[in-house]
Amino acid sequence: MAAGAKGVLVVTGGSRGIGAATSLLAAERGHAVVVNYAGNVEAAERVAAQIHAQGGVAVAVRGDVSLEEDVAHIFAAADRLGTLAGLVNNAGVIDVAARVDEMSVERLTRMFSINITGSFLCAKAAIKRMSTRHGGVGGAIVNLSSAAAKLGSPGYYVDYAAAKGAIDTFTVGLALEVAGEGIRVNAVRPGIIETDIHASGGDPERAARMAPSLPIPRAGTAKEVARAILWLLSDEASYTTGTTIAVSGGRAIVP
Ligand code: NAP
Secondary structure, eight states, X not given: OOTTTTXXXXXXXXXXXXXXXXXXXXXXXXXXXXXXXXXXXHHHHHHHHHXXXXXXXXXXXXXXXXXXXXXXXXXXXXXXXXXXXEEEEOOOOOOOOOOGGGXXXXXXXXXXXXXXXXXXXXXXXXXXXXXXXXXXXXXXXXXXXXXXXXXXXXXXXXXXXXXXXHHHHHHHHXXXXXXXXXXXXXXXXXXXXXXXXXXHTTOTTHHHHHGGGSSSSSOBOHHHHHHHHHXXXXXXXTTOOSOEEEESTTTTOOO
16 A cells, blocks of 8 residues: 555654554554654654654654644644544643642643643544535544543542543544544543553553553553554444443453
8 A cells, every 4th residue: 555545644642652653553554644742852753764664654743732833733734744534632641649639730730731622622623624514524533541531540640530531521522523524533441551651650660560460461562552543543443433442451341
């Protein structure tokens, strides 16, 4: 298949972890990829270079998903690559372990702005391009939820868990809103996945420490999550919308 023949995919936070694995797999499957990142330009350029080395099409684009002017910049880069086919709302942050009665308003604002508002703003930009209501040809959106949405994460990050709960509701509502406009909207719910996110929450050993207690007794890999994301984006999932796939080795599958 010609590079980029499957259309353009925006992967927010596409530079590291699950986003990087998704960007690489999407390029392999024929997408031109906008590899969005917030600050770590080296990581983003590495992913884009790897895609180029494999004959794919990619561009690394800086932008904070919680800022609408940055989102406009990210999607302008997508427009320069071709027709938008999909969005992976992957950019997400946690914070250090804290109880709710210790959380500052600054922490809460960052948590909800990036994890919730960012997903809304990117979906808005994607729908304006993909919806048949706006003259588009359709497409697919995949949101990143978390097992935390089901578990609540007491004593760690109830704010993050609540943000991902909002993503679950967003997935259902948006799926129904645009189902008649050629756009499918689904989510993936990772469990404990081996990425840098745990270190960013001050607990780099979290995945290794939790691994033995998980139903499948190991942490998942970013690529295992990416495969579910790519399936949901693909025509293989053409009648699937408004649903969530848990990629959690059995963690938090019972509500
Ligand atoms: P990660 O390794 O920490 O990578 C986060 C990515 O998001 C980086 O590319 C980062 O860019 C980008 N990012 C952060 N803030 C951003 C912003 N404001 N605007 C744009 N990009 C931003 O994370 P991950 O573990 O791959 O997680 C990816 C998604 O899966 C998140 O939504 C997370 O909540 C969810 N998830 C992860 C796990 C897990 O165990 N890993 C479990 C459940 C759900 P820079 O490199 O420039 O900072």
